[in-house]
Amino acid sequence: MHAKGGPPLGHVLSRTAAKAEVHLLALSALPPAVAGSAQRLCASVVTPADAHRSDLVSLIVARAEAVGADAVLTFSEYAVVAVAEACEALGLAGAGSASALARDKRLMRRTWQRHGLPQPEFRPVGTEADLHAAARSLPCPLLLKAAWSAGSTAHQIIRSPHEVSAAWARSCDVMAESARLGYAELHVAEADADYVVEQIVTGTASDWFDEPGWGDYVSVEGVVANGTFHPVCLSGRMPTVEPFTERASITPALLARDAQDRIVDLARRAVDALGLRDCGTHTEIKLGADGSMWLIETAARFGGAMTVPQIEEVFGLDLVGMLVDHLLGHPVAWPEQVLTPAQARGAAGSLVVLAVDGRGRAWPVRKVWDFRAVSADIALSRGSRLSVVGESSLADGNVVPAYDPAAGANTMAALCLLSAADARTVLRDFETLVDALPRVLPAAQPEEVSA
Numbered sequence: 001m002h003a004k005g006g007p008p009l010g011h012v013l014s015r016t017a018a019k020a021e022v023h024l025l026a027l028s029a030l031p032p033a034v035a036g037s038a039q040r041l042c043a044s045v046v047t048p049a050d051a052h053r054s055d056l057v058s059l060i061v062a063r064a065e066a067v068g069a070d071a072v073l074t075f076s077e078y079a080v081v082a083v084a085e086a087c088e089a090l091g092l093a094g095a096g097s098a099s100a101l102a103r104d105k106r107l108m109r110r111t112w113q114r115h116g117l118p119q120p121e122f123r124p125v126g127t128e129a130d131l132h133a134a135a136r137s138l139p140c141p142l143l144l145k146a147a148w149s150a151g152s153t154a155h156q157i158i159r160s161p162h163e164v165s166a167a168w169a170r171s172c173d174v175m176a177e178s179a180r181l182g183y184a185e186l187h188v189a190e191a192d193a194d195y196v197v198e199q200i201v202t203g204t205a206s207d208w209f210d211e212p213g214w215g216d217y218v219s220v221e222g223v224v225a226n227g228t229f230h231p232v233c234l235s236g237r238m239p240t241v242e243p244f245t246e247r248a249s250i251t252p253a254l255l256a257r258d259a260q261d262r263i264v265d266l267a268r269r270a271v272d273a274l275g276l277r278d279c280g281t282h283t284e285i286k287l288g289a290d291g292s293m294w295l296i297e298t299a300a301r302f303g304g305a306m307t308v309p310q311i312e313e314v315f316g317l318d319l320v321g322m323l324v325d326h327l328l329g330h331p332v333a334w335p336e337q338v339l340t341p342a343q344a345r346g347a348a349g350s351l352v353v354l355a356v357d358g359r360g361r362a363w364p365v366r367k368v369w370d371f372r373a374v375s376a377d378i379a380l381s382r383g384s385r386l387s388v389v390g391e392s393s394l395a396d397g398n399v400v401p402a403y404d405p406a407a408g409a410n411t412m413a414a415l416c417l418l419s420a421a422d423a424r425t426v427l428r429d430f431e432t433l434v435d436a437l438p439r440v441l442p443a444a445q446p447e448e449v450s451a
Helices: 009-017 032-041 056-067 077-090 105-114 128-137 161-181 257-274 307-315 319-327 371-377 423-440 446-450
Strands: 023-025 044-046 122-125 142-146 156-158 195-199 217-225 228-237 248-251 279-287 293-299 347-353 385-388 414-420
Touching (some): 228 257, 307 319
Parallel strands (some): 023 044
Antiparallel strands (some): 142 156
């Protein structure tokens, strides 16, 4: 089932179609770059009318029964719960009845709290009054999050109780706009009214990485098969853009083996606590001083953007195809242990193009996206290969959106993929790209900006 978010549709469709006959239920419009190939790869492509989407689980079940589906899956965060419940109704393998615990940040944090796992102190909030009460009981600074959001959408930093009302209003506005754009929970009614606020913990990348430039959190990519968690690898990050918008993911993360083992152990405990059954997983962990760690969140699906293609390139694992095989009941040889940088064949990373410089400051002049200029005018390391993910990027000639801290990844202009000899090179090349983009991209004309 296709909806917005997740890995590029073209990638997951081709890998799925290599394993089975595919019937596509499209709840979001297919990206133009993929529409043609989708018709070739799929036995059917159905776009339901709006009137049929009020009961999403029944819609999925009916479509699955009509085509005789042996498995149902999605790679979109916004459809995870609906697909899991449909699989339960159909008696098919899936994330299971606990899927909402890996989607609703309030339930996730409560579950981890019961299991005594390290995480920021938090409070569920459903009204502005709840947020005021939380700001009186928790020390600032605080981070307000929409409980069902993704991509850092509607994040607001609250530095004092006086900022509560403005933060609440802004987050609500952003969630409403995200829903209009299709970046919203598809199954749970009124999910846009659910929030959580949490204390901001201090990360320390320098205690974990040998060189500067890395962000203070990582993600553990993995899968749950028959209730058993299989960690696959770790991906590192560049520092986020305020408030906490992700700029780049790099596979593999350059961590010492003992540090990686401790991170994986925490990820395992986090996933096990949620009780997931058959699904991909993506667990983000904040790294602090003296070996301290805090859980950020776990998703019952593979990492979005280019995480899955990066793993395939670097470690030779087709995670999409492996998951399809597992859901269909075929034996799959999951990695016996988490893969390390020593086992990597080079490195790969994805960069979200945002209109901010390396220090998070907005570009002084609006620019026009032009990948041809980027590839021609920015000198990267020898052997590095840069490409643009067409279905996740503006077409050349479009104005780069101004960065909106509250909207997060909704204001991205493009998604680029870079392959290099090692992760250090990817990180350095990404720093070069971030610094050079406002210099090499053409300036937008006043009439283009106003339009």
